[in-house]
Amino acid sequence: MGAEQGLSPDPEKPEATLAERLILGQVLAFEGDPRALGLAAARHEARGGVLVRDGLIRAVGDGAALRAAHPEARITDHGDALILPGFIDAHAHYPQTAIIASWGKRLIDWLNTYTFPEEARFGDTTYATDIADRYLDLVTANGTTTVASYCTIHPASVDAIFTAAQARGMRFLAGKTCMDRNAPGNLRDTAQSAFDDSSALLKNWHGRGRLGYIITPRFSPTSSPEQLSALGALWADHPDCLMQTHLSEQVDEIAWVRSLYPDARDYLDTYEAHGLLGEKGVYGHAIHLEPREIARLQEVGAALVHCPTSNTFIGSGLFDMGLADTMPVGLATDTGGGSSFSMLRTMAAAYEVGQLRGEALHPAELLWRATGGSAAALHLQDKIGRLAPGIEADLCVLDLASTPAIAQRQARAKTIWEAVFPTIMMGDDRAIAQTYIAGEPVKAV
The missing domain is CATH 2.30.40.10 (Urease, subunit C, domain 1)
Structure with a gap:
């Protein structure tokens, strides 16, 4: 003390x-x-x-x-x-605070059973405000000072977390999560409303104090090609912003993407074809990458985010930290798929995942990933970390x-x-x- x-x-x-x-x-x-x-x-x-x-x-x-x-x-x-x-948490879902550590199931079942019903509650501004404050209390108690968070489709969910973070003087990144298919009707927007809502939120919050807006398609299965293209166009209009999404988290997810985008070369191509691959792209999970995907991510200088407690909790697989030799890699809790708000626990899980892959990560690297490494992945290395x-x-x-x-x-x-x-x-x-x-x-x- x-x-x-x-x-x-x-x-x-x-x-x-x-x-x-x-x-x-x-x-x-x-x-x-x-x-x-x-x-x-x-x-x-x-x-x-x-x-x-x-x-x-x-x-x-x-x-x-x-x-x-x-x-x-x-x-x-x-x-x-x-x-x-x-500590810098480079990938989280603050709206999932109340459902953290919900029992079992694979990714798609977990989304349908727990995530989507909870996210539907964020149309209520009072509820969103309560969870935003609760979330920031939890992460700062665990030594985390910056987070890159997904919100829900509701603009009020973005307003709630940015308002709470600004009141605390925090550096915080967030974006409206966009989905126009393969989600409950009360959690769908459209290609046009995703563009319009994101554009308005970006103009209101990006660069305001210590806040930054991130363009946020949830992932290819819940966005139509038209929505991905609309968000790609928004990113092209605001290249100083980050873009965050999920990539190659589970093998059954990859098969689903292949069925939805039969003409795509691979999962990454579903983003690349719609203007969502670039240096300021931040791709969560990235466990089951193809050689072409790795080469393209390296070529453009994009960043990956390792979410070890989530990957083991939902049974997704083991991230290859060797990718950090050739591209930026941050570390994240991925709450609430991740089972802890603590970056210490996240570092411990990263060590355990490394051991299962045959690499014992040194304490220096674990601490760096949770600080400077995540800052670099979020293009904030000149400000924090x-x-x-x-x-x-x-x-x-x-x-x-x-x-x-x-x-x-x-x-x-x-x-x-x-x-x-x-x-x-x-x-x-x-x-x-x-x-x-x-x-x-x-x-x-």
Whole structure:
């Protein structure tokens, strides 16, 4: 837990100096992807500090030196806790908050049994607002400071989550989920209404504060070719926006896509043929890719998002992290198909999936995927996901001895990686000593 020491305001000191906050603890910063750069990409300060002013990181380094250089800064000392960038969840469905951990079934059955009935409730603005606030409470309690979320077909669902995120000062990405077929009648729009609604929401929210709109066809089975083309045209009109969708999650889903799009070369081609393949495309799951699909994704520089708890919970398959050697790969909970709001649990699941594929992912890579890797997948690496001057001061502070089981293992650690790995594998919201959004603490401790 952090202890804050305040100083009385001094009228002789500049206001900017008085607004500085110095957050002390162990600091773990990454200069880049440890998968490519090795452990040289990481810098660990056992007695470090992060200086914050006006919502941005101003300096990172030795805690004592920063304290001496900034004697008027407000001090929050987290002791031996580990300061990291805030976690970034690169693929989630906030409207599925209330149905997380619903029993069993494959993807299509799960959508019909749980997801669609729940999403139909988001035509009620009051309900959407309640779930939006509940969702943000849950993720920030778990150290997550940025999410890329699907909403529902209802514009009010987008308004609700953006309003809630803006009130908290969060960087948040979201979009209206578009579907005009193979869904209940009360959850269908049309090609034209999908374009019109998305365009209006984009104009209202994109770039407003720390918010970003994402063009969001759910996936090819629930969008007609006409709707995919309409959304492709919208993306062409707004190339600075991201586009998110699902790709090759389950083998029976792929067979369904093949039956619906018999002329397509593969699943990815159903997007490519309608203007929905590009550098700012973010494709969730991507488990069962064909060689042509991999080559095209690499060629355009698109990003993939690994959703390990979802992939195991729904029985989809095992993602190949080797794809991160040649394209951006983020990490995500995929709530509520994913079975946890915690990016720690998500990292643990990614490790387990890697083991089943014969690759033991290093703790450095797991932490990077949940921070800098997800930021890069969302084209936000210049704003979030790192501890560096000029980056937004969204931080997560980990208690590395949050439970007796974790504490007894951490006590034997000889390196920072041995110290943090038990928290990755066994940690939950109790391990989050504090979450900072734009430099301000948000978790009650």
